């Protein structure tokens with residue numbers, strides 16, 4: 001994908017510059033970092049890295065694990081004590097380096113989730129200043145919430161499985177591994193890598209989308225380029241012949257290809273079943289991801305960030321949903337491009353999808369904002385063109401996205417809804433006389449997603465929104 005620079009002569013301005021420089025979207029890896037992300041912070045922040053290593057090595061267990069042993073509870077208590085006693089490290093020297101800030105966010109977020117989720121369920125969630133203040137400061141610099149995000153677990157959390165021979169090698173769907181995990185299980189790694197593979201396979205769509213937008217609507221070509229709008233508009237107007245018959249044919253071709261790539265994304269999604277066991281995922285991996293608002297069968301536990309009274313530069317966070325692939329820019333891009341409108345269901349409240357955008361890396365969010373600047377240009381173009389072939393190609397792309405969401409619902413049933421029912425049943429059987437009613441009532445409440453949504457209704461709604469984009 002190319003953009004145009006803001007300096008130099010017009011000739012210079014026409015020279016392509018990778019979008020990575022403006023939006024962190026790479027021509028070969030899309031939203032994924034084009035090079036393996038930093039695996040360890042420099043010496044000055046070694047205490048954080050060591051604390052994280054200690055949690056993983058000690059195999060810390062969830063505080064609400066059924067059958068948690070006394071030894072396991074004692075081990076996590078000891079680790080939390082050490083985490084609380086860590087010195088409050090300054091983050092000033094991380095400023096200005098996205099690479100360092102991203103690793104710092106990842107390390108602190110994993111420590112934070114280890115801390116919160118290993119607490120006994122009846123203890124208040126109070127995050128010590130040694131963790132709370134640095135993660136708030138780093139998150140403020142990155143402009144994302146202070147907890148684990150999709151970018152921590154997927155986009156900036158990979159390495160090559162086998163070191164490539166060439167210097168400038170890019171990750172491929174079968175030569176990647178995950179760097180940092182809670183459990184180091186194959187199941188956790190494969191859960192992350194399922195999304196990684198989808199991000200990589202989807203890169204082709206980004207390029208096809210760019211050329212389609214170039215041909216359908218001048219304004220979006222400019223939005224994608226994002227700089228020196230007026231001058232570019234003149235240059236682009238001179239050069240782009242908008243919406244002729246050949247363009248219609250070409251766009252139909254791009255859309256057919258896009259539909260095929262979305263089919264591949266669906267296959268990659270369903271493929272998660274090969275190596276990620278649903279029960280392990282639900283009971284052992286997923287609970288570590290919980291944010292403040294994602295407790296399925298329990299009252300919401302308020303997260304308190306300690307030390308705010310001594311840190312005037314940061315404030316208590318308002319967004320504390322756990323990581324979700326709902327934060328994948330790839331799916332949002334497809335929605336915007338094809339004209340799927342996820343309007344808010346509650347008036348005055350942002351939709352889940354727009355809330356999830358605040359968890360994306362700042363530059364990716366900017367990229368989506370540019371795309372959104374002109375709503376539904378492709379869809380309107382298809383309506384206006386009144387061309388059967390184009391309409392059929394557009395329909396097959398929207399249907400492919402709907403089928404991706406059908407497959408996603410199958411996966412959610414397999415990995416969340418089903419195991420949740422079984423877990424509730426086991427909890428019910430094991431609960432002592434006084435607790436029975438509580439567990440029973442909670443288990444019949446609507447199931448919540450990692451992002452705190454009422455799961456089944458929400459997923460059905462997003463699927464309905466997708467079909468609504470179809471042109472009758």
Ligand code: HEM
Pocket residue numbers: 191194195198199269272323324325326327328331332405408411412415416448449450451452453455459462463
């Ligand atoms: C085992 C694999 C997966 C499970 C268990 C899963 C589970 C969920 C859950 C529970 C939600 C509800 C929203 C929330 O509260 O987080 C959700 C939403 C979502 N997930 Fe997944 N997910 C999986 C894989 C993926 C992958 C690989 C992608 C694509 C990169 C994806 C994309 C989305 C999107 C875009 C949403 C927002 C709703 C929508 O657009 O339909 N998911 N997922």
